[in-house]
Structures are given as C-alpha cells and as structure tokens.
Amino acid sequence: MGRPKKKDQIDKDYILAKIEKTMAKAHWHELSIAGIAKKVGVKSPSIYHYFSGLEGLRNELSMKATIEFAEVLAESLVSVPQEQKLRVFFETYRAFSKENPFKFECVQFGIASQNKELLQKAYKIVQLATEASDLKTPDRSLEEIIHKVRIIRCLLNGFIDLESNGGFQLDQSSDETFEYLIRSAKAILELKY
Template structure:
C-alpha cells in the first residue's frame, strides 16, 4: 500500500536532491526507496523504472537549465548572449550538479517531454548563433561546438579537474572569448550557405537530438 502523502512529485523531488548531493550515477531504486522510508517494490507505485525516473530528471534538468539561461539572455544578443548562456549554465551546474548531469543524458527513444526540452535547448543555441549571423549547416556544427566546450569545462571543474593555481574564473572567461571569436569566423561560411528552410531546420533538430 502506498505511503500516505507520498506521490510522484515528492519522489522526483527526493531523487533530485539525492542526485545533486551524491551524484546522478549513485541514484538507484534501493537508495531512493530507503531515503523515502519505504521498500523498493513500493516505489514502483510512483515510478515505472529507474530509466523512467532518469528520463523525468532529464526533462526537469533541461527545463530548469533553459529557464536559467533564458532569464540571463533576455534582451541581449551576440557576444553578450553567448557569455550569458555560458555563465548561467556554469552557475546552474554548480548549484544542481545532479540535474546538470541529467540534462546531458541522451534523449533519443525517451519521452516526448525530454525530446521537446532537448529541442528547446537546441533552439536556444540556434538563437544565440543567429545573433552572429550564423545559420545553415554552420549553425549545427557551431551549436555542437558550443555545447561540447561548455560541458567539457563545466564537467572538468565539477570533477576537480583544474588543480593548478591559476584562477578558474579567468579560464572560463577566456573560453567564452574563444567561443565568441570562433563564431565570428563562421560568418562568411554561413552567409554563403543561406538560412535553413523550416523543413530543413526541423530535420536537423531531429538529427541533433538523436545524437545527444
């Protein structure tokens, strides 16, 4: 019999707290059930599976990351938007490392909610790139480049990978300047390629989601 007062929202909130405090990779059904004070089989009254729970965490992680980034980017474009994106994602990852990790999981084959959130994240990156005038195939390559660069730096920092005494904030500012410079080198290529049609953009979004 389900524990009184326990529902799927409370289970998800507890999973978020455990993922943030101990790491997403440590989250198991047994651990979550123990923390909630119930037996593991009883947890399946509120979740379908561990994978389904991680799907929900991914959706929440992406939505929270999007909200933080959109707020930071409001009213700015170009380099300012890119820097706002970078700083907002880094601060989110520090505050919610478990949700950050969940937001990096592949969504191909997962719920429509996760895939919709992933497409919205891609749309945000493409909006930043339009501020530079980068469109077409160049925008897809650039979006991957930005995502890989930010994720690589943030994951290394969260994992304690920067052990030298030089200031890490200064290194991150340098990364953002290098990304900005890279976007500017794509202007001529993007201009010659022309903008994506609506059908092409939808197709390329699906390809990128499948590669996450």
C-alpha cells in the same frame, strides 16, 4: 520536507522532490531503486508504483531537470542586449551546473538517452544557444549553424566536466580560464567557412 503523515500523501511529485533534495550531491550512476527508496524514506514498491523502474524514474528526473534548465537559460537572456547574450548564456549554463550538479547530470542523461520526448525538451537549449550566439543570419547555412552550436556545447560541457571533476589542478584561476573560453567561443562563431 519530512515524511508525509498519511500514506496517501506519497505521490510521484513527492518522490521526485525528495530525490532532488536528498540526491543533490549524488551522481547519476549512483542511482538505484533501493538506494533512492532508502534516502527518500519510502519502500521500493512505492517507487515502482509511480515509475516504470529505474529507467522510468531517470526519464522523469531528466525531463524535469531539462525543462528547468531551459527555463533558467531563457529567463537569463530576457532583455539582454544581443552583444552580451553569449556571455550570459555561458555564465548561466556554468552556474546551473555548479549549483545543481545532480540536475545537470540528469539533463546530460536525457540528451544521451535518445528519448524523443526528452530530446524535444532539450532542443529548447539548442535554440537558446543559437539565439545567444546570434547565428541566424542570412549569410549562414543551416549546416554551419548546427556545427557552431555543437562547438559551443563541446566547449561548455568540456569545461564543466573538467571543472567539476577536479581537472584544473594548476594555480591559475578557472574563472580566468572561463573568460578565455568565452572570448574563444566568440572568435570561433565569427569564423566564416
């Protein structure tokens, strides 16, 4: 995607697409309007024209990434037998974070931002975790479901954070550790409180 030939071709979607492409390996905390403008090939005022500053841009990126992440997770669970859904959910979650580190950080920012519209979109991920975990059974309270989904998120996000930041330095395979993680998650989900 090169620079548009006509000035009127620069719009919000063009800027977002360029950011996703040029910042794919960047980290969330590295975002600045000047840095983005330089990497995207536009002037800072163009970004301010379409977004309400850095926070507005971050919200747009988070919204887009959160919707995409939820769609990828949902698609991965279609036609999967219930007994395999947790594994597929975990594998898809991890794969998305590895293939799209910047987008994954955008999702995490969106959840942490407490932006109501973003949280509504992120709730789809929670619903998918609940579905994959087969937690909605008559013998489980809403409180138990909430806590167990939080545990799943902690397990996944903790593993992903360690893996992406070089936290696994020993010779053992992180893929093997991930298998242990999935089996551990299944055991936790079966516990009755």
